[in-house]
Amino acid sequence: MNARTLPLLATVLIFIIAYALCYLQFPAILSTRVVGNLLTDNAFLGIVAVGMTFVIISGGIDLSVGSVIAFSGVFIAVMLRDTGLGPWPVFALLLVITTLFGAAMGATIHFLQMPPFIVTLAGMFLARGMAYVLSIDSVPINDETISVLQRLYWLMPGKGRLTLIGGLMLVVVVVGIIVAQRTRFGTNVYALGGGAQTARLMGVPVARTTMQVYAVSGFLAGLSGIVFAIYTSAGYSLATVGVELDAIAAVVIGGTLLTGGSGFVAGTLIGVLIMGLIQTYIIFDGTLSSWWTKIAIGMLLLGFIVLQKALVWAGGRRTEAAAGKG
Amino acid sequence: MLDPTPGRVPLLRAAAVSKSFPGTKALDAVDFTLGAGEVHALLGENGAGKSTLVKCLTGAYRRDGGEIRLNGTSIDPRDTLHAQRLGIGTVYQEVNLLSNLTIAENLFLGHQPTWLGFVSTRRMNRDARALTAQYGLDIDVTRSLGSYSVAVQQIVAIARAVRLSGKVLILDEPTASLDAHEVDVLFEAIRGLKERGLGIVFISHFLDQVFRISDRITVLRNGRLVGAEDTASLDRLRLVNMMLGRQLEEETRQTGKTGMRYDAEPRLRFTGFGRRGRIAPFDLPIQRGEVVGVAGLLGSGRTETAEVLFGVYPHDSGTATKENRALSLGSTRAAVAAGFGFLPEDRKTDGIIGELSIRENIALALQARIGWARPLSIKRQRIMADDFIRRLDIRTSDAEKPVGQLSGGNQQKVMLARWLATNPEFLILDEPTRGIDVGAHAEIIRLIEELCEDGMSLLVISSELEELVVYSHRVIVVRDRAHVAELVGEDITTETIVNAIARTPVRTSEAAEATI
Numbered sequence: 001m002n003a004r005t006l007p008l009l010a011t012v013l014i015f016i017i018a019y020a021l022c023y024l025q026f027p028a029i030l031s032t033r034v035v036g037n038l039l040t041d042n043a044f045l046g047i048v049a050v051g052m053t054f055v056i057i058s059g060g061i062d063l064s065v066g067s068v069i070a071f072s073g074v075f076i077a078v079m080l081r082d083t084g085l086g087p088w089p090v091f092a093l094l095l096v097i098t099t100l101f102g103a104a105m106g107a108t109i110h111f112l113q114m115p116p117f118i119v120t121l122a123g124m125f126l127a128r129g130m131a132y133v134l135s136i137d138s139v140p141i142n143d144e145t146i147s148v149l150q151r152l153y154w155l156m157p158g159k160g161r162l163t164l165i166g167g168l169m170l171v172v173v174v175v176g177i178i179v180a181q182r183t184r185f186g187t188n189v190y191a192l193g194g195g196a197q198t199a200r201l202m203g204v205p206v207a208r209t210t211m212q213v214y215a216v217s218g219f220l221a222g223l224s225g226i227v228f229a230i231y232t233s234a235g236y237s238l239a240t241v242g243v244e245l246d247a248i249a250a251v252v253i254g255g256t257l258l259t260g261g262s263g264f265v266a267g268t269l270i271g272v273l274i275m276g277l278i279q280t281y282i283i284f285d286g287t288l289s290s291w292w293t294k295i296a297i298g299m300l301l302l303g304f305i306v307l308q309k310a311l312v313w314a315g316g317r318r319t320e321a322a323a324g325k326g
Numbered sequence: 327m328l329d330p331t332p333g334r335v336p337l338l339r340a341a342a343v344s345k346s347f348p349g350t351k352a353l354d355a356v357d358f359t360l361g362a363g364e365v366h367a368l369l370g371e372n373g374a375g376k377s378t379l380v381k382c383l384t385g386a387y388r389r390d391g392g393e394i395r396l397n398g399t400s401i402d403p404r405d406t407l408h409a410q411r412l413g414i415g416t417v418y419q420e421v422n423l424l425s426n427l428t429i430a431e432n433l434f435l436g437h438q439p440t441w442l443g444f445v446s447t448r449r450m451n452r453d454a455r456a457l458t459a460q461y462g463l464d465i466d467v468t469r470s471l472g473s474y475s476v477a478v479q480q481i482v483a484i485a486r487a488v489r490l491s492g493k494v495l496i497l498d499e500p501t502a503s504l505d506a507h508e509v510d511v512l513f514e515a516i517r518g519l520k521e522r523g524l525g526i527v528f529i530s531h532f533l534d535q536v537f538r539i540s541d542r543i544t545v546l547r548n549g550r551l552v553g554a555e556d557t558a559s560l561d562r563l564r565l566v567n568m569m570l571g572r573q574l575e576e577e578t579r580q581t582g583k584t585g586m587r588y589d590a591e592p593r594l595r596f597t598g599f600g601r602r603g604r605i606a607p608f609d610l611p612i613q614r615g616e617v618v619g620v621a622g623l624l625g626s627g628r629t630e631t632a633e634v635l636f637g638v639y640p641h642d643s644g645t646a647t648k649e650n651r652a653l654s655l656g657s658t659r660a661a662v663a664a665g666f667g668f669l670p671e672d673r674k675t676d677g678i679i680g681e682l683s684i685r686e687n688i689a690l691a692l693q694a695r696i697g698w699a700r701p702l703s704i705k706r707q708r709i710m711a712d713d714f715i716r717r718l719d720i721r722t723s724d725a726e727k728p729v730g731q732l733s734g735g736n737q738q739k740v741m742l743a744r745w746l747a748t749n750p751e752f753l754i755l756d757e758p759t760r761g762i763d764v765g766a767h768a769e770i771i772r773l774i775e776e777l778c779e780d781g782m783s784l785l786v787i788s789s790e791l792e793e794l795v796v797y798s799h800r801v802i803v804v805r806d807r808a809h810v811a812e813l814v815g816e817d818i819t820t821e822t823i824v825n826a827i828a829r830t831p832v833r834t835s836e837a838a839e840a841t842i
Binding site: 180262 | 436754
């Protein structure tokens, strides 16, 4: 058994078992309609969680993403309302802003030697504050293009709808997998998470990689904001509070080590789907309080952290044994 | 000096390389010549300048003076990556690779074969398999590095360094955490590289291994070149002499202190004291007012003896008595309570608290001994600090100066003052004169003599043999983690100590191999 893939396998196994249990009680849960909704409802979380996966693999954390999503929604709504710009230029402008915002946080982390936790916490307040500056109230989006985008879907067999935003999330996941596994940037991110000092000695461009990682997270948070704006047809500065924590939870449940250096983007998708599945089950059941979602996710998270610790511990013992015996 | 390959330009030649740090001259005009296809051992005790020289060669330090030529061209590496591009690769004792990446990724990080911008994993893994096979490794290159033994990781590190640099390979204590069999595997890989014409610098404190693998040996001492000779023309005794002893001037030959009477019951008596894996059980009686020196090479068990005595690593065999009464040791607390003091070798990491003032540093041990419930008043601390500043001649403007701002010798005196404040009966000093200038050196030696005249018992570890001879009544010689000889009074000379250290030991690596 490979220690690298064990957490991922555990996640997949839990997902299959959980889905099977839900299916036994509510056979409809396996229909493409439910699956389609699962993807649509969690599209913004899935996209931002892919960015978070890169950040966590690199050994960092990005607490700003929830606020950036809210900022993005308000920015889109206000720009569409108050300027003559169409949605596409607004989207492009937003993605440039959030990408630069991420890169600036990465630069601060690297050049000022600040802990990512503090820098992105500051980024969180900053982005939320900027959203308030733009508008305190919820701003509706009445744009023709956006309502078209909202209604776009591909009818899957079984009458399920794979919406544009659900599909976009899957595309982001696939691109994320390729970038993580098949590019030098991806390997550099893993190298950074394995040890920044060693990575530097091995020639990894640490400054550039750190900035790129947070820029990717910022870009995906902006993209997630666009998806959320399409999904809700509004921009509200109080929206998506705590989504960064949901994203972190999805990443960890997806088998990525919080200490960095190990994890998979594919696992994060499963993590998001597990969280969505719990929510769906509670809706199907109808009698359970929606707070059970949080409790179930909390338990899962705890379980995974314990599993990770056990793996790290077992790995350490094995290396010790290997070093002792040879 | 003789060139190893006359008429040819040596692969790497360092001439008159110097490097100073505030307070010390770490390298003083050192020459070093490495030929192609040569394994060149670089030897010396801690602080001799080995690592400073290596760091100047690899660009980790910028040299202050001198010249480094690679294949006849003058080079000036800015950092380790630059040195690597020039052709000088380094592998350290702690493997500097990423255990979370696969073997193949570690080998090719930053240089992965790509296709249209994407890493071609299949090609990378194929190349990695071919590369590791050259070193006699049959391993799954797609598994993470961390799942393999240190020896394999070490060879992977070498393979990476050679692939990226390809001319000079510097191995800094590569065998420190390997067992006998793994050392053989590593040496096989080194011999293969030698045949390919690489120049290899081998740093190790295992003399057996040095004699097995090296063609030539350069010895440094106190930042100066002692000599460079072919391994075949050197024997163990002469090598140890080069490492530890200055050339003896026949007329001023000095011996250890005499006049200690051993008929009285000793103040402290350790019987069968030891700890498995650190130091073999030893007997050690110590008289009132006696200085016992401990001599041996780096890694021989000198520091381990001190640490087990002081309870840094509790003893697992043997007993101790103090004036005929049983003494319960086993922790540093117990040792302090019994009136022991310990000045460790690396004061920067093990003792001094640079941000605290001289006064606070001196008060620490005494405060710990009387308990934190009864704090020493600032006034008393100040009186005490001023007293020690005067008695030990600590050069400082006042007692409130942070210790980190003092020179090495003065820091050492503050550490000494800390223990003297507790009025210990038995004081252990590990390399008390390391890294301090000549003036402070003499003062510390004078202090040691004064303390023993006052009736204190001392155990002093030092690689400066002349120094040990000056103040020791008795010298214990350690080798291979065991006490192997004891010299008393007139028998103590640098020559007898060197002889005792160099006496060819039982081949421990063979013994280890037999048990595997």
